Amino acid sequence: MVAATSTEETLRSFILSFLKSSSTDELNAVFREIASIVLIDGSKRGGPKIGVVNGVWMEQSLSVNSSLKDLFENFFKAPFAQVDFRFKAEEVCKEVNSWASNHTNGxxxxxxxxxxxxxxxxxxxGNALYFKGTWQNKFSDSLTSNKEFHLLNSTSVSVPFMRSFGKQYIRAYDGFKVLKLPFRQGDDTKRQFSMYFYLPDKKDGLADLVKEMASTSGFLDSHIPSQVDEFRIPKFKIEFGFEASRAFSELELDSVSMYHKAWLEIDEDGAKAMTISFLNSKGIYGTSTLS
Incomplete structure (x- = not known):
């Protein structure tokens, strides 16, 4: 949405470069395909439940033409609200946070x-994404038992591990292993969702593995697991958030701040995940009419 609607050329160019896109038209075409195929709710067909919602809040004193409003509401499916940032900024902040809470079930x-x-x-x-999927092969509650789990600070804790003796996808590579857990897809033949777990062989090897993943082109596609019979993984629930504005630091865009939070839980039945992001812009539009 930012690339397609911002008049700040530096910001738009950065987004296009980051997403490896040559133009906003190409980016919009990719978005259209993702929205119409990948992000369609599959729960009625026996697949994962997926929900996506976008939102835009713009200062009411700025001029907005009908084509931009149409782009937000009809193409991005983002409810468009003109609000009073100049005199009621804190009230708008509470409204946006309430929107985030409502669309992530609190x-x-x-x-x-x-x-x-x-x-x-x-x-x-604003953008929020919800995902809830059931494992193609569920774990049996009776096989879940406590095992040792190693933490990044070199200590360990006892946590419930789920165990499976059914055929699953695991493969060992140099320094790490990969597990693939497919989700039930029902009668959906256009797509397949899976969760991947990457486990370093060394107890303190996570940082090096993440660095390798981020710096190696095609890393995910070149490390595909194969079937095995027995394995175990811990049940877990995590929540994390961070200010992502440092991604714009090299551009010296003091007018942009970005916040991101995510929540994830997996158990014997499947996985549930939510993620939400907001980009707060100051002075990107000025007072000119948007086109």
Whole structure:
């Protein structure tokens, strides 16, 4: 949404480069395909439940033409609200946080810190994604038992591990192993969702593995697991958040701040995940009419 609608050329170019796209038209075409195929709710067909919602809050004193509003509401399916940032910034911040909480079933709250929305804010973009899938081969509750789990600080804790004796996808590579857990897809033949787990052989090897994944082109496609009979993984629930504005630091875009939070839980039946992001822009639009 930012690349397609912002008048800030530096920001638009950065987004296109980051997403490896040559133009906003190409980016919009990719978005259209993802929205119409990947992000369609499959729960009525026996597949994963998927929900996506976008939102836009823009300063009411700025001129907005009908084509931009149509782009938000009909193409991105993003409800468009003109709000009073100049005199009611904190109230708008609470409204946005309430929107985030409502669209994540109350699991993600206060994503935008108090004070980060000010009278200089022109626009806020929001995006929330919900996923709930059932394993193709569920784990048996009776096989779940406590085992040792190693932490990054070199200590360990006892946590419940799920165990399977059914055929699953695991493969060992140099320094790490990969597990693939497919989700039930029902009668959906156009797509297949799976969760991948990457486990370093060394107890302190996670940072090096993440670095290798991020720096090696085609890493995921070149490390595909094969079937095995027995394995175990821990049940877990995690939540994390961070201010992603440092991604824009090299551009010296002080007018942009970005916040991201995610929540994930897996158990014997399947996995549930939610993620939400907001981009807060100040002075990107100025006072000119958007086109």
């Amino acid at each position: 699991l993600i709250k206060n994503i935008i810190p108090s004070g980060s929305v000010t009278s200089y804010t022109d626009c806020i973009y």
